[in-house]
Amino acid sequence: MRLSYSLNGTHISTSESDSNVQLTIEKNENHFLCKAKALNDITLISALEESNFEFNPNDTFFINGYQSWTATQEVPMNFKERNCPQFKILKQLVLRPYGDYEFYKTEKGKLHSYDVFYTKGNKEIFVLSNNFKSAFLIVELFDGKNILNFRADIEGKNLAKGQDFVIFDFEIFNSYKEGIECFNKKYPLRNIPKIFGYTSWYNYYQDINEEIILRDLNALDDRFDLFQIDDGYETYVGDWMDIDPKKFPNGLAPIVEKIHSRGFKAGLWLAPFVAERESHLFKTHPEYFKKDKDGNPIQVGVNWSGQCALDLDNPEVLKYIEKCLTFYKDMGFDLFKLDFIYSSAYTHEGVTRAEASEKSYKFLKDVLKDKLILGCGATLPSVYQNFDYVRVGPDVSLSFDDKLYMRLLHRERPSTKFTIQNTVYRHFMNDRWFANDPDVFLLRDENIKLTLEQRKGLTTMNALFGSLLMTSDNIATYDEEKKKILNYSLVLFKQAKNINFVTKGDVIHVTYEIGDSKHDFDYLVNKGVIRNDK
Numbered sequence: 463m464r465l466s467y468s469l470n471g472t473h474i475s476t477s478e479s480d481s482n483v484q485l486t487i488e489k490n491e492n493h494f495l496c497k498a499k500a501l502n503d504i505t506l507i508s509a510l511e512e513s514n515f516e517f518n519p520n521d522t523f524f525i526n527g528y529q530s531w532t533a534t535q536e537v538p539m540n541f542k543e544r545n546c547p548q549f550k551i552l553k554q555l556v557l558r559p560y561g562d563y564e565f566y567k568t569e570k571g572k573l574h575s576y577d578v579f580y581t582k583g584n585k586e587i588f589v590l591s592n593n594f595k596s597a598f599l600i601v602e603l604f605d606g607k608n609i610l611n612f613r614a615d616i617e618g619k620n621l622a623k624g625q626d627f628v629i630f631d632f633e634i635f636n637s638y639k640e641g642i643e644c645f646n647k648k649y650p651l652r653n654i655p656k657i658f659g660y661t662s663w664y665n666y667y668q669d670i671n672e673e674i675i676l677r678d679l680n681a682l683d684d685r686f687d688l689f690q691i692d693d694g695y696e697t698y699v700g701d702w703m704d705i706d707p708k709k710f711p712n713g714l715a716p717i718v719e720k721i722h723s724r725g726f727k728a729g730l731w732l733a734p735f736v737a738e739r740e741s742h743l744f745k746t747h748p749e750y751f752k753k754d755k756d757g758n759p760i761q762v763g764v765n766w767s768g769q770c771a772l773d774l775d776n777p778e779v780l781k782y783i784e785k786c787l788t789f790y791k792d793m794g795f796d797l798f799k800l801d802f803i804y805s806s807a808y809t810h811e812g813v814t815r816a817e818a819s820e821k822s823y824k825f826l827k828d829v830l831k832d833k834l835i836l837g838c839g840a841t842l843p844s845v846y847q848n849f850d851y852v853r854v855g856p857d858v859s860l861s862f863d864d865k866l867y868m869r870l871l872h873r874e875r876p877s878t879k880f881t882i883q884n885t886v887y888r889h890f891m892n893d894r895w896f897a898n899d900p901d902v903f904l905l906r907d908e909n910i911k912l913t914l915e916q917r918k919g920l921t922t923m924n925a926l927f928g929s930l931l932m933t934s935d936n937i938a939t940y941d942e943e944k945k946k947i948l949n950y951s952l953v954l955f956k957q958a959k960n961i962n963f964v965t966k967g968d969v970i971h972v973t974y975e976i977g978d979s980k981h982d983f984d985y986l987v988n989k990g991v992i993r994n995d996k
Contacts (some may be wrong), residue, residue, distance in 0.1 A: 463487060463496055465629070466507040473507070482789055483621075494612070496630040500621035507617055509629045515603070515610035521583030523603065524887065525575040528562040529804045530840045531856040531874035534884045536582065536965045543568050544575050546872040559762040559808050560839075565617060565815075571605040577843050578645075582965070588641020590648075593631040598816045620812045642890060649894035654850050656897075656929050656955065659688030659729065661799075664731040664858060664902045664934035665909060668694035671709040675717060675914060679724065681938035685952065688797060689721045690729030690932075699766050700737020700744060702786040718794045727834070729797035730790050734783050734826065735805045738766040750779050752809040762805040771805040774822055789920045794800065796839045797834040800849075804839045813924075821845035836899055836930070842888075851930055852896040852904050855884030858904065858920070861911035864991045878912065878920060879990060885965055886970055886985075897929035903951070905944045906935040916990040918947050923985060925951040926961055926974060952976035991995050 468480055479485045484499040491763075494511060517523075519974035522536040525543070533544070545568040546558050558564050566574065580588040586929065591599035598615040614629045621627055635641035660682060662670050668692070679689055695714060697704040705713050714730075721728040737743045743750065744759075751759040752773045759770040772779050787798070787855045803822070810818035819841045826835065827848045836851040846851050857876035859868075866873050885900035892898040903921035904910055912920070925931055931951070940948065961974045973982040983995040 463510075463630075464510045465498065466509070467504045468503060468507060469504050477684070493634065494630055495628070495635050496614075498621065498627050498629055500625050500627075503623050504621050506619040506621065506627075506629075509614040509616055511612040511630060513610050513612070514608055515587065516585065516608045517581070517603065518585040520582055520586055521581045522573075523573055524578070524580045524582075526574050526578050526888070527873060527884070528566075528576055528841065529560075529874070530838060530853045531843055532561055533873040533880050534855070534887050535880075536887060537573065539573070541573065542570065543573060544664070545874050556761045556764050556768070557872050559870050560804070563872070563893055564808075565615070566600065570680040571607075572830060573603050573605075575601045580641055582638050586637045588635040588638050588644075589632060590635075590641060591632045591843075592646060593628055594816055594846075595820050596628050596816055597630075597814045598841070598843075599632055601628070615816065615935075616814055617808060618812065619814045619817075625741045635894065645890065646851070646894065649846070651893050652897070654893055654897040654929060655687075657727070657797075657851075658931045658952065658955065659686060659690060659727075659933075661690040661692050661729070661731075661902060661932050661934055662694070663692035663731070664860075664904060665906070665936070666694070666934075670694040672712065672717070676720065678936050679717075679720060680749070681936050682860055683937075684724070684725065685974035686726055688727045688729050688932075689724070690731065690797065692731040692799070693733075695730075696788045698738055698743075699733055699769065700741035702732055702734075702791050704742065714790075715793050721795065728794060729799060729836075730795045731799045731801060732768070732786070733802040734787065734800055735772050735822065736762060736802050737772060738769050740767040746771060749773075750776060750782065760809055762808050763802065765802075769802065771806075771809045774806055774818075774825075777813065783825075787826075787829050791830060791833060795833070797836060798830055798838040799838060801838040803837060804841060807844075812917070813959075816844065820848075823848040837896075840897075842891070843895060849896055851899045853899045853901060854888040854891070855881030855901060857881065857915070858901045860904075860909065862916055879987070879989040882920060882923050882985075882990070883987065885923060889961070889963075890981075892927070892929060898925040898927065899930040899932070900928035900972070901935050902932045904933065904935060905947060906939060912990070914943075915992075919985060919991045921947060921951045922954065922992060925954040926958055926972065928955075931955045 480503045486497045488495040519539050524536050527534040546563040577591040577599050589601050600613040604609040606791050625900050696702055697706050718728045752771045754760050761768050762771045763769045806822035807815040807819045816959055823844050835849040837845045837849040838853040858878045858881055859876040863879040864877050881901050903924045905917050957976050958974045964971045968987045970985040984993045
């Protein structure tokens, strides 16, 4: 095991205890544990445990993405991971904070996975981290080299003299089946309720108003459980209590009452850890924002007028976030979709990214208490015991794999193709770490470029592999064929059991049961359609 740290600005690397740090390692065939005790004040940089593993080139390899939007899939060994381009113009667009591009180097012939990794085929292995509250585990494998490395994401962690810290704590199993059995034992089913709901985003985006919201609310039937208002009700992102008076002249409280009168839960979207540059908050409270070494606000994305990260180490910022969330909690909202929350890890200081995520997510849970929380843009294992539902993929796109130039960008880009894959491959986490939100299904004919067969594929896969089944459609416009698709998808959503899949190249073969009958079909990954449905 190699550990790097800094002492008084000097970079030091060691493979054993020295005068500044004492390492304790417990290692056997199935478990690796490494603890560090600081003998002086130090700052951790990196830790690497190297091992050999003879891979079979015909096997498939599971790579779990850094955060909920990051592409996650089973891939062949020669799969090339998409890096975020570093051209000057793209740097100016601030795309890199969405993923791990600032702190992890993607290389040709190397795959990497966060906290969970497995292989399927002739030579199987399953790796599971127990340390994700303290340090994310990055598993690396190299094409043609039979090398399996383990990295602890500990960069920037300050250890005071005498302080202990767990660097590694992970288990290795000799088969996928054995690993899944252990995962299920460690994380029993939580029985989080399944929800069928509506969200305003994927039809109108920010162009919502009271008339649209009430019209679509009135179109829902009593099968629905949730009506969620997404982005567009606020004047600016960050000014959460400033409801746009032109769009919503009566505010949101009367709408919440009407949602409840229909017997639905009321949901609301917020991005609590960021604010855009045009917001009143950004202009009047510069001290609320995290700064870089040059004193400039740290921008963590290109949405709106550019979003900047709030300083979560500032007690006044936490009070402001709590005030905003409490404002809507007291208004009667039942579910909170909290977006772009990866930013709390991006701006970590003196702690690991995992610790920053855990602390900030727990803060949200403490504020919202018994309200339902849906995390989006989240580091996945951090939400365990903090949130109820988590988006497990990127945004659905209105065309199957979005525009050509978008495909050249980051692994977190909107893509119906990738969000379906994420939903399938993260299914073993469903109702254990959290309940899966696969994002929306869309069956409408207007404002969409997906074929009807692709829309049916999206709806079916979401119904089988998700615990939220959401749409942005005005379902009153559905013709008989679309009603039939929706009706059967609701049967799948509520009654399907023993759902399994096998990856065969570009085909995912899905099996499931309804009652005593067994069913199966092929999902064509690159086309987004279902074949041989039986």
